[in-house]
Amino acid sequence: MLTILTVIIFLLTYIVIMTEKIDRALAAGIGGVAMLIVGIYDVNKAFVTYIDWNTIALLFAMMIIVIITSQTGVFEYVAIMMAKVVGGRPIPLLIVISTLTAIGSAFLANVTMVLLLVPIILTIVRMLNIPAIPYLISIIIASNIGGTATLIGDPPNIMIGQAVEHLSFNAFLIHLSPIVLIIYAVVLLYLIIIYWPKLQVDHIDRKKLASVKASNYLKLTAALPKSIIVLALTIAGFILNPILHIDLTSISLAGALLLLLLTHDENNPEGILKQVEWGTLFFFIGLFMLIGGLEEVGIIDELARGVVLYTEGDLPKTSMLILWMTGILSGFVDNIPFVAAMIPVILEFKDYGMTNLDPLWWSLALGACLGGNGTLLGASSNLVVAGLAAKEKEHIRFSEFLKVGFPIVLISLIISSIYVYLRYLLNFTG
Known part of the structure; x- marks a missing residue:
């Protein structure tokens, strides 16, 4: 009987999430609590066994780092410089942002990579007055493909690497990166074909972009170098994880707390916490x-x-x-x-x-x-x-x-x- 109830709750919740009739966080929460109410498992088991707090904490910490760093204007600066390099042309921009996502996701956690890149691409598309959805979907696709290439790129690979001793970082790179390169090339061509008709930039917007000074978007306060240094240290910690033997969640939490401490005078911690994506x-x-x-x-x-x-x-x-x-x-x-x-x-x-x-x-x-x-x-x-x-x-x-x-x-x-x-x-x- 419990098995049938579980399947019913699961399917109903997923149907509500897929139809987007109500907020997905609310739908998932109701479905999860329903599991407790009908007695599938108790709240202690939910919190101790089934909720992956490492993932939750990693997301939370990286959100804080990105929120504080974004307030310095550095993402806008990078966004404008990137758009200038490709001359504001939408398809080259799609190729650049997707490739950057794929490469970054191979050597960082792909969740971390998208947290860093989404604010950048949103700034670019608004400046060029082009649709954001093709770029956001391309970032998702590229992050999952790129994350497949290495042991640290995607959580399933980390789990497999921990379970099988001889499957090292280099083993994943040697065995999976060749096929990932092939798949990425084919998928990128597919994305270009389906989005080409939807991505057109007016020459006026391109001229407007060319006249913009990226440096004007930087806020030259003490928080700028602090944010960049802590972000760089956190990313370095991820890359050096096999050497340091410190889990990614601990590294990200340390980075978030350090940045909150260093920027305490410029940013009220309570205000930063209010900007966290609690719904996600x-x-x-x-x-x-x-x-x-x-x-x-x-x-x-x-x-x-x-x-x-x-x-x-x-x-x-x-x-x-x-x-x-x-x-x-x-x-x-x-x-x-x-x-x-x-x-x-x-x-x-x-x-x-x-x-x-x-x-x-x-x-x-x-x-x-x-x-x-x-x-x-x-x-x-x-x-x-x-x-x-x-x-x-x-x-x-x-x-x-x-x-x-x-x-x-x-x-x-x-x-x-x-x-x-x-x-x-x-x-x-x-």
């Missing part, structure tokens, strides 16, 4: 509680273990099934709990006589990270961009993103299937 954070909390309900009644575990029964331990068949199942489901269900459930299942494949599990790990990583482009609910970076955009009155509709994102997932999975087969599975087939 509470949406994540509700979403974790919803997924927790599926975990509690064993639905996610059963889905994962069904792979074992269906494939009967055949490596090529198992690898392709994991890639496509993870890729499709990750578009609709947050990939973090699903990957968490799949890791012990793949480890159990050793009992079936499989000595080389690496193709399964790469299939899981590719499916989980690339599948996040399927819907707005597929990955953390998607939700962060949507939350920041909504605050600036730029609403990314669920259906609009689905039309762009889901075909990209199918393209990505087809290319990944060919890559995994040729590189890892060819010698295992008869």
